[in-house]
Amino acid sequence: MKVGIIGASGYGGLELIRLLHSHPEIKKIELFTSSEEGTVFSHKYSHLMNIIDQPLQKIEHETLANYDVIFSSAPAGVASQLLAPLLGIGPMLIDLSGDFRLKDLSSYEQWYKKTPAPAHAVEQSVYGLTEWNREAIQQAALIANPGCYPTAVLLALLPLVKENLIDVSHLVIDAKSGVSGAGNGLNRMTHYSETNENTAIYKINEHQHIPEIEQAFSMFAQDTPPITFNTHLVPMTRGIIATSYAPVKEGVTEAQLVQCLEEKYAEEPFVRVLHEASKFGTNQVYGSNYCDLHVKVDPRTNRATIVSVIDNLVKGAAGQAIQNMNVQFGFEETFGLTHVPAFI
């Protein structure tokens, strides 16, 4: 199979290259750019010397139409313009940005503060939360790959919300991300001297992933009241930890919550439910496509603490995108994704 990557030189693009390189069904990977046409990729990124030595190509629709799959790892607002004209003319499209995720265009405009994608394209897009939407992904022409935070949050909470085991009206989600979540652009927020030795909350109550999480609750579980979701930037490169707190419904025990997660994910290759995890963190999924979950109920407050960890660039972006490609083409779902986490 022949795949093209738009935005290859960004963090999501680099991760797509790393993972696709060991995918047994991918025979050709070609890279597209909006700014560096002709640059030999391994001259820009020397860790890819003798691995990816071809030049970056100009983004042209006639060329892109000839690929089996196009991954777009371009920014929100740009991806929709690049991909909408390719819809239905050949390649399967997988977009890592938020452009096709929100079905309500006015909600996209409100949270992203950008012009929404064309309505017909958003209508056709399929939300690529693999473990929850396989059937639709198999039929999709355009996959809206989930955001990094929503992936971590939804894999942990959807089973419990669906089975009505926790009280969502008092749900609080506290999430923390490594700096690569912000991409490779330079700005004050990710400046070393303001990130190192610092942990900062950002986009307080205004994060663009709030409507995405609420939409997924209603798609896969049930309509819920608005949620409280906040995000923090921590001085590490990769990883997301999302800790959610919610009262358990009357009579519900910790054992029931654990069983609910275990039953949902028993056959899943990339979701692990941890037991007796008195301490765990993002390093146990680093560089891998795993999402690890843990739940505990505090008997004093009757509140559940539900924790999930992912690598934002793998399960939160490129890894899940490849998992979705595997589902769509009927490949083993683990192809290209069998990397063991780099714990240290």
Ligand SMILES: NC(=O)C1=CN([C@@H]2O[C@H](COP(=O)(O)OP(=O)(O)OC[C@H]3O[C@@H](n4cnc5c(N)ncnc54)[C@H](OP(=O)(O)O)[C@@H]3O)[C@@H](O)[C@H]2O)C=CC1
């Ligand atoms: N980083 C993460 O953890 C996650 C990111 N995402 C989403 O994935 C996408 C990529 O993120 P990330 O790799 O971190 O971002 P980066 O900023 O690292 O890279 C984005 C790339 O997009 C390309 N690009 C920029 N402007 C344009 C344009 N006008 N037209 C076409 N291409 C353009 C650039 O490459 P060039 O100049 O060569 O064209 C750039 O390298 C974003 O939409 C992001 O929101 C989703 C989940 C997690």
Ligand SMILES: CC(=O)N[C@@H](CCC(=O)OP(=O)(O)O)C(=O)O
């Ligand atoms: C650390 C950091 O800045 N993370 C980014 C996540 C980016 C992302 O996944 O964006 P989309 O889902 O909108 O594509 C953020 O919080 O906006």
